[in-house]
């Protein structure tokens with residue numbers, strides 16, 4: 001590949017007292033040392049997206065809301081994604097679902113991984129995310145990082161509030177597996193998207 005794939009780490013929780021910042025900082029520091037990717041933190045808070053109120057999905061017609069257009073422009077910059085997934089009532093946050101709905105073509109044919117957290121490591125939410133990804137013509141890695149059970153309690157502010165370094169070793173094998181798969185899918189989809197775009201032009 002002639003250029004480094006650009007990936008966004010999308011923070012899926014927006015609430016003021018979120019825990020998300022802690023795993024986000026850990027993930028960004030892990031990615032800093034990984035020369036395969038050019039990673040950027042994308043915080044949904046910075047986009048102030050309204051609840052979806054377009055005449056149709058961006059699949060069918062261009063969106064109108066300036067905040068949605070700014071969001072789509074940002075998503076279009078990336079070749080792939082890692083979603084930071086908080087589990088809310090066994091699914092992803094409403095904020096993340098809304099952000100996924102607020103774009104379409106910008107997600108298509110791009111791979112994603114996930115870092116989930118919660119009692120069961122956000123596993124149920126990550127599975128929902130994968131189903132949504134299929135509809136967006138995305139490809140999910142098999143492996144994901146799940147910060148779960150005792151490890152989750154250890155670092156959560158309502159538990160032990162320990163540093164992420166305390167659980168990093170436990171998370172690393174899953175992170176390595178996920179990033180290796182992400183690299184594979186990026187190397188497949190970047191040229192494939194370029195070819196499809198050239199054909200359509």
Ligand SMILES: Cc1cc2nc3c(=O)[nH]c(=O)nc-3n(C[C@H](O)[C@H](O)[C@H](O)COP(=O)(O)O)c2cc1C
Nearest residue numbers: 013017018019020086087088089090117118119120
């Ligand atoms: C509305 C709501 C629903 C939740 N539902 C679940 C759940 O289904 N499973 C789970 O493991 N944790 C659940 N939790 C606990 C979250 O894992 C925990 O609050 C976590 O810190 C949320 O991520 P955030 O702080 O980054 O928003 C829920 C929390 C909230 C606020």
